Structure formats: C-alpha cells, structure tokens
Amino acid sequence: MDRLHGFPQPFPDESLYSLAVRYHRLLSNDSYRRTSHELFGVYSRTCGSILPCCLGALSQRLASAYSVEQLIDRFTLLPLYEPFLNDTKSRAARIAMAGDDGTGLKMSLGITASGFLKHASFRYCERCVEEDIQHCGSTYWHRIHQATGTCICPLHGEVLCGTTFPNGADWRCMLFPAEVAGSPVMQVPCRPAAGELSEMQLWGLEHPAAVRNLLVGDFLWHRLDEMGFLKAGRVRLQTLKSFLTPRLLCSPRGNEFQELNCSWEWVLGVVRPRRTVVQPLKFYFLCWLLEAGLEHLKSFLPQADIYGGEATEGSNTGVPAEESEIEARRQAFSSSKNVKCHEKPGYQWLYRHDREWLTQYVSAHPFIRRMTGLVDWAARDEALARNLLIARDQILFTQGKPQKVTRAALNRRVAHSQDFLRMPDKFPISTLLMSDMLESDHDHQVRKVRWAVRQYLLPERSALSVVYRFAGIRLSHVTEEEVLDILSVAKELRLTSGSP
Ligand SMILES: [Zn+2]
Known part of the structure; x- marks a missing residue:
C-alpha cells in the first residue's frame, strides 16, 4: 500500500470530494481513475457522494493523520443524518463508509425512498467562491451546500448555484465550484424559510449531539403541545392540518421542496416515526412550519439535557441518579400538561430510577380527559x-x-x-x-288580504275574486265577512287619513 506523499490541508467545512478534487489538481492527474486508486486503492464510485466510502483505505494512506471516524465527522454529511439513526444503523453506516462497498447505504438511511435524490446537484455560493479565493487561495466544495434542502448559503444568504457538468459528464471530471457556470437552484426564492432552514441544517451538522438531545427530549412533541395541537396525548389532526396548509403554501418552491409542499401528511411520520429514518430536512422543515427557529432549537438544550440519559437506556439502570437530576426530571415530568402520564417527558427514566415517586404521582394525578364540549x-x-x-x-x-x-x-x-x-x-x-308562534293558513291569509287592500288601494266594493287575486290566495281559508270587514276598515282608515 502506497502512502500519499501529499494531501491538501482541509479548508473549513470542506467535503471529501472537494479534497479529492484538490488532490487531483495538485498532482495534475490525468483521470479520476488514477486519483481514486491513489487515494482509495480502488476505483471508488462514491467519492462524489455526500456519504463516500473507502475511507478506511484513505485513512491508512494518510498514515492515520485522520482516523476513519474523523474523516466521516469532518468531511461527510453523515453527522447531519446520524442523530436520526439508532445505534445499529449508525454503526452500520460507519462500517459501510469505512469499507469499499457502499451498496444500499442510502437506502438504509431512507434517502433513496425520500425522493430527494433526484433534486441533488453540486452546489456552490458565488460569494463563498469569491471569499475562498481571497482567503484560501482556491475555491472548494462546501459540505453544507450539498445537504438536501440547503438552497441558500447559510453564511451569505445567497441562493446557491447548481452545477451542470459539461458534455453530460458527472463529478468525475473533477472541477472546482464555478469552473463551469451553474444556475440558481431556486428560481423564486422564499428566502426567510429557505435561509432559516440552511442555518438550522448547518447547526445540526456541527452539533449532532445537540440534535440527538432534541430528539430524545421529544422537541417536536413539546412544540405541538405548546401550540395547542395535542389533546389527550394525541395530535389534533384537523387543527394541525388547517395550520400547516397555508404555511406550506408560503414555503420554498422547487427542487426537494416539491416533495414536501404537496401534502402535509409526512409531518406525522416525523413526529412519530415508525421504524423509518426521519430525513433531517423533514425535521428542520417541520420545525420551521411550527414557527420554531434556530434559537428555539438551541434554547431547548438545557431541558433536553435533562432527558439526555434516555439515549443510553439500560446502561445506567444500576447507577444511582444524582439528587439534582431526580428533582429536575420530576419537575419536567409534572410540568407537562394535557398528556397521559406515560407520554410525559422522562417517564421511562423515572420508571427506572424513581419508581416510588412516579407511582405516587400517577395515582394522585389520574388523567382526566378534558370535557371541553360540555354544553349549557x-x-x-x-x-x-x-x-x-x-x-x-x-x-x-x-x-x-x-x-x-x-x-x-x-x-x-x-x-x-x-x-x-x-x-x-x-x-x-x-x-x-x-x-305558539306558528301561523295558521287563516291568519296568514288575513294578513295577505290586509296587505293587498292597502298595497293596491282596493275599493270597498271590490269583488272577492279580485281581492283574492291581488292577495295571491287560491284556496280561501278566510270567510267573506272577514274580507268585507277588512275592506271596510281600510276605507275608514283612508277617510280619516285623507287619502283616496
Ligand atoms: Zn456563501
């Protein structure tokens, strides 16, 4: 195995593919094949991927300047996905990326099924390109720009450009960003939403442990509760739908957002995932839909830390918990309203560490379904x-x-x-x-006769048939005397008021 004699010094948030491109250009290699063999010992088909493989071989060739773990954490997008994976999937992904066969990796992480892949492109920010040339002497591919759903540069707020490689080629032509002109990935930018999403994704990429705490602490469930979308521990589907529908209409258009704008139902799979891997974009987009920005995610951390222990279920059962932690968890548990006890944050933990208190609390606070529909x-x-x-x-x-x-x-x-x-x-x-109020046919016809006599100034000697016709009466329920009475009273009234 050949040691590499030169390898580029990484720039901030540089992707592994970008390092390979710089290596390729540094050595003036004539083909990707040569570069791949030098870097990975094999022809790698995943070097341009957001989750590249063959990293074990690369680590060895770098004389362990970077361990496989460091290569994954610093130069790939796995840290963006990892908080959403269970331990088994996470370990399997890392093993796959260390080895030289990445078959099925994207499928196992739900990326293939998400439908986002067809919108992927090699993206760059024109401002970043200018600044990178100034500060680093070279452009390079930024890792966060390649994350699904990042359409705006989180540093500059500019719409990213997607690269179309020349002559139908792909990333194997080893180009730097903007070496061929790209086109904006968003024609009608919805800047506030797309910008906030990019910032959240960048933060998520850089703070996977914090994101893990958000998930363990059930951040979205809390958010739904805060916003009144939960009732008796269940999602109020119609209310949530009415809230989300207009918000989806003013969310970013185009590209991967097409997969999210057309319906709201994917939201339920994010809130309560059932054995599927939640895509980071869906999680952060739902945060935005629920009006939770980056600051909300960050400020949830202290509370999330309280629940952090649940991530390591089973491993700490024998260790007595600190008094302060017990107190904090009791507080968090008892302050959560309107949900059944076993759905409150920290139930599992309290069950393991503080069962006596939990039992007392539960029996003293039976869940009472709120009868909001009681009618007086x-x-x-x-x-x-x-x-x-x-x-x-x-x-x-x-x-x-x-x-x-x-x-x-x-x-x-x-x-x-x-x-x-x-x-x-x-x-x-x-x-x-x-x-009492319902009117009989008789009473109604009396009113109609009075109205007709008044309206058409019918003279006292009018024939009954004429009166009935003007009043719209076909089958009479009034007597002849009653009609004559009305005619005569009308005449009296007209005489006293001086009208004809
Ligand atoms: Zn930029």
Missing part, C-alpha cells in the same frame, strides 16, 4: 327562545307580500337550529314558544 343546554334554550322571537318579528315585518311564519322559516333565521331539530327535548322553552 338551559342557557342555549333561553338564547334560542330570544332569537325565535326576533326571527318571528323579522318574518312579520318583511317588506312585500306577507311571508308565513313557519317552522322552517324560523329555523333558517336562528343559530343551533340543527340541535333544536335533532334534540327538541333539550329546548323546552323554545319548543313551546315555537308551537
């Missing part, structure tokens, strides 16, 4: 009765030909009419009042 039927009945009276007056004083006071006409004008129709027993006053 008496008050509702009174209000309905008042509204029925108002509705009756509205019908009686409607302009134009008199409307009949019917059950349907009244119900149309009052609130809670559905309850009233379905549960009349709950509305005793309104039921009585309603039956």
